[in-house]
Amino acid sequence: MNHGAVERSILTPLTFIQRNAKVYNHKIAITYNQKHFTYSEFAERINYLASALRQAGLKKGERVAFFCFNTPSMLEAHFAVPLAGGVLVSINTRLAPQEVAYILNDCGAKFLFVDTELANIIRPIQNSLETVKQIINITDIEGFELIDGEDYEAFLQIGQSHPLSWIITDEMETISINYTSGTSGKPKGVMYSHRGAYLNCLGEIIETTLTSESVYLWTLPMFHCNGWCFTWAVTAIGGTHICLRKFNPANIWKLIQQHGVTHLNAAPVVLISLINHSDCPQSLEKPLTITTAGAPPSPTLIEKITKIGAKIIHVYGLTEVYGPYTVCEYQSDWNNLNSENRAQLMARQGVPYISADGLRVVDLYMNDVPADGKTMGEVVMRGNMVMTGYHNDSEATERAFRGGWFHSGDWLCCMKEKKDTPIRSKERN
Amino acid sequence: MNHGAVERSILTPLTFIQRNAKVYNHKIAITYNQKHFTYSEFAERINYLASALRQAGLKKGERVAFFCFNTPSMLEAHFAVPLAGGVLVSINTRLAPQEVAYILNDCGAKFLFVDTELANIIRPIQNSLETVKQIINITDIEGFELIDGEDYEAFLQIGQSHPLSWIITDEMETISINYTSGTSGKPKGVMYSHRGAYLNCLGEIIETTLTSESVYLWTLPMFHCNGWCFTWAVTAIGGTHICLRKFNPANIWKLIQQHGVTHLNAAPVVLISLINHSDCPQSLEKPLTITTAGAPPSPTLIEKITKIGAKIIHVYGLTEVYGPYTVCEYQSDWNNLNSENRAQLMARQGVPYISADGLRVVDLYMNDVPADGKTMGEVVMRGNMVMTGYHNDSEATERAFRGGWFHSGDWLCCMKEKKDTPIRSKERN
Structure with a gap:
């Protein structure tokens, strides 16, 4: 295009810190112990x-x-x-x-x-x-x-x-x-682009409802998909990072209370140890949004977490797609279900993030499998939330990108689409 | 890049309707009278x-x-x-x-x-x-x-x-x-790109806190910057559009109540007629976010709107930047001010949207003007939230884009930066 950058700036998370150094200059970006x-x-x-x-x-x-x-x-x-x-x-x-x-x-x-x-x-x-x-x-x-x-x-x-x-x-x-x-x-070294990271940040902010008032506790390792891009996303929205050197349930409940934590991400196994810990409160003082992935959270876990007043967001993804890619998007008519049935639906996956592109479940010949609750297929994805490839391994990249889609290696079956909602039950291969 | 579209999809609002036709297929997208x-x-x-x-x-x-x-x-x-x-x-x-x-x-x-x-x-x-x-x-x-x-x-x-x-x-x-x-x-015909529209949508969703539960009332004309991109943004997030053929204060208060409207956008002059109307409630039943631009809302107006329980977001922009470009980003320490002083700060502008890029206030030679509360300068902007140019008028485009920045034609002075926060008082030229 003409006029170079006037109408088109580079998408990169670097924009966010540049902006917020001014917008939120006196606001706490990071809290770590007494610092x-x-x-x-x-x-x-x-x-x-x-x-x-x-x-x-x-x-x-x-x-x-x-x-x-x-x-x-x-x-x-x-x-x-x-x-x-x-x-x-x-x-x-x-x-x-x-x-x-x-x-x-x-x-x-x-x-x-x-x-x-x-x-x-x-x-x-x-x-x-x-x-x-x-x-x-x-x-x-x-x-x-x-x-x-x-x-x-x-x-x-x-x-x-x-x-x-x-x-x-x-x-x-x-x-x-x-x-x-x-x-x-x-x-294998999964390469993320500046553009992909930027768009993922906006996607995470929207899907997990981060705002500048958010206080994010670092229970998820930052080495894991750059902390699902929350390293950049929490900074982007001007929230506060609460750093955490090591996982310790008692310490986490203390930090949640002390800093008014509003968001944390963790695998279900971590949540189980949190929810069953003796310091787990009967009821939270402040709304807390917990985003979970890695394995489907059990309906029991979802019920327990909901009971203390936390909101659970169940996502699915993998390293090659910057962390979460699909979300079990809550449907307002689930409010009418009892908590057990609702938790069962919330344990399923899922629909692509707002910033994601295509998602299909296909057989070996790239045909979509029928949504019959039994035919297994592989999850394939494409678009801005997919890695640019494996570092120094074009052969593996080509294999993963065959047929123009990223192949996750995750096989599952599609549930019969109740009211056409593409809710999927996931079983990792 | 290799592998074409696997790791890079086109940014366009078309993605949003494609996604939500599946994700929210049975949810109401549009309500208009009885339809x-x-x-x-x-x-x-x-x-x-x-x-x-x-x-x-x-x-x-x-x-x-x-x-x-x-x-x-x-x-x-x-x-x-x-x-x-x-x-x-x-x-x-x-x-x-x-x-x-x-x-x-x-x-x-x-x-x-x-x-x-x-x-x-x-x-x-x-x-x-x-x-x-x-x-x-x-x-x-x-x-x-x-x-x-x-x-x-x-x-x-x-x-x-x-x-x-x-x-x-x-x-x-x-x-x-x-x-x-x-x-x-x-x-002049201001051209918007698919990329710009897409990024603006995500920006509007984040800055005005739209969610899939949002109910958006169309008080702002859609012919005005494509309704500040809310035509696409409300659809993107899976919210509900409440269409409105013509502006009528009594009808608007009725619709807000009837449909549980959560968001609307309007110029201050429209808000004045709303807030002074006899049907204006003492206190709203449901949180309502009002985004306003076109002229700075008076502190009195902000106070009145806040009093009925609505939240006001004050933005600034123009057609050439897809509508809003800067926002008076609320600072949590303003909670400690009395409502009059707080309203005075909320009446000012502003910092660039999360999805925006540079913003400067410059003299005729593209030098930044001092933030002394008196030296006037022109607002210039650049990046993905700037138009791609004027249709069939490369001369006007070049003039507007001189020096590598879009020239707004709006002259103002920068306030002395209290605690370094770049709050600006705006006076349209």
Whole structure:
């Protein structure tokens, strides 16, 4: 088009922190234990980290790995690495040393940031890291031995606090690579684009009803699909992140009460441990929206959660689609059902997110399977909420994208469409 | 990118009706007097109209003009015309015959749909219409003489109810042209893109907190910036449109009560007539969000509206930026102010929408003016919420886009930034 960028700006989550550093400058962006960062402080620390990375030699498109917990530096990385022009690789903290080594070498990380508690995972593989030029220690809690390398806060000081100009020129450029668990074969690096991340943020804000008053508790690991893009989405809407180093049910109920948490995301297994904990309140003081995925929540779990006054949103997705892709969109006529029948419907999936595109359930020949409650088919998806491909593995990408659709590997049957509502029962293969 | 559309779908409002025809198929999409249309009926009627237009000879990119009130056919047009491959031109119903003729000729409309009450505006100019091939009468109320031409419902029957494949291939293609009021010189045709309209929808949903439970009353004309994109946005979120042929305060209070209206948009002058009407309730039964723009609402008006239990969202924009572009983003610490001081802050502008990009206030040499509460500057904007240009007027487009920013023609001064919040006082030039 003519006139370049006047009528068309790049879709990237970087817009959000740039905007909210001004709009919500004095508002708390991040709370972590006794520490608080306002949006302008958050933006400043992002500028420090991004400029430090450039100063330390990061070039456009190079990978920066973070191997740490849900601490503020992980949030900073989600904006600073792309702002510096790099690609963020957040690594699962539960992996064994050899798995971490594989990922670091496969993505070709140039920088590695490590929480000192995880140094013992890195130390044995340090000599086999082929591309890492610099290791930076994140000392979040004391008592662990550092790896030979800079300290995070000292590293930031190489940089400066002023806004940096963006390096991104195409919204389809990669913003992050997230590795699959690799239950079959080696883990694969799933590439997210700036455009996809941006649109996912707006989708998550709308589907989980985030507002600038939202207080989001980090029960979901940020290394998991960039925290289902909530790292960017909560920042986008100007909400408050409550960071959480490790999962502990008693601590979570305390934080919910203390900070007036309005939203959290977690797998059903995590919710079960929360709801059955002795500190679980009879009734919540403030509305709480819980978004859950990973496996269908049982109707019993849904009933229990609803009973304490929380709202449950049941979603389905996987790493290749930025986390959640479909949602069990609540239908107002379910209000007339008893709680058990309602919970049964809420345990099913689902319809595509507002920001998603096509969803089909197909047989091996790409024919839609009948909605008869018994014929199994594979879930296939396409559009802006689908990864751009697997890093350095065009063969796997082509296989996953065969027939012009992303193949999830999840097989299920479609329920007979009651009143034509495409409610689906899911069984992971 | 490789793999074409698997990881990148076109951003267009057409996605929304395609999705919600399935997700909310049995839910009411449109209520108008005693008529109701579910989402699947709405989608079906859109398919009828789109296929009828193609059948009648509409080619890709050709213009289809609608000259009618806020009736269901106007909503149908917002999806059917782009689905057919055309460009929608909604014409201000308050214009004089010569102005309407100018617009129809300037945009080169091939089809013209006219509410029979407005036939008397068209009849005197019929011979001067250079490009219109067919006129279709929308008989919404009886008693007016038809123009020689087909009836709307009969025209639909040329088509069929099945989903049509899209013709759009680039999200920057034009979806609609909206004419400026043209206070200085001739009206100009402001072109909106599919991408811009899509992103605006998500922005409006987020900023005005629309949900699938929302009931939106059409007090704002749909011919005005496509109803600030709410024609598409309310459909996108699966809310219910309450159509309204003409503005009448008593009727509006009745409709709000009867349908449980949750959202409406209107200029302050309209709100004044509403709030001072004898049917205005002391206190609303259900939360109501009123989004207002066009002129700053007075603190008195804001106070009165707040008192009956409605929430006011004050936005600023113009036709060239799809309607609202900035919002007086409520800051939670304003809760501590008395209602008068709070209303004064709420009467100011503003910060860019979440989906918007840059906003500056500049002097004639594109330098930012100081925020001193007195130096005047012009509001300039850029990004996805800016038009793609003026139809058939590259000279005016270049002038408006000089220096890489869209020049609004609105001059104002920036307030001293209290706590750095960029609150601005607006005075239209």
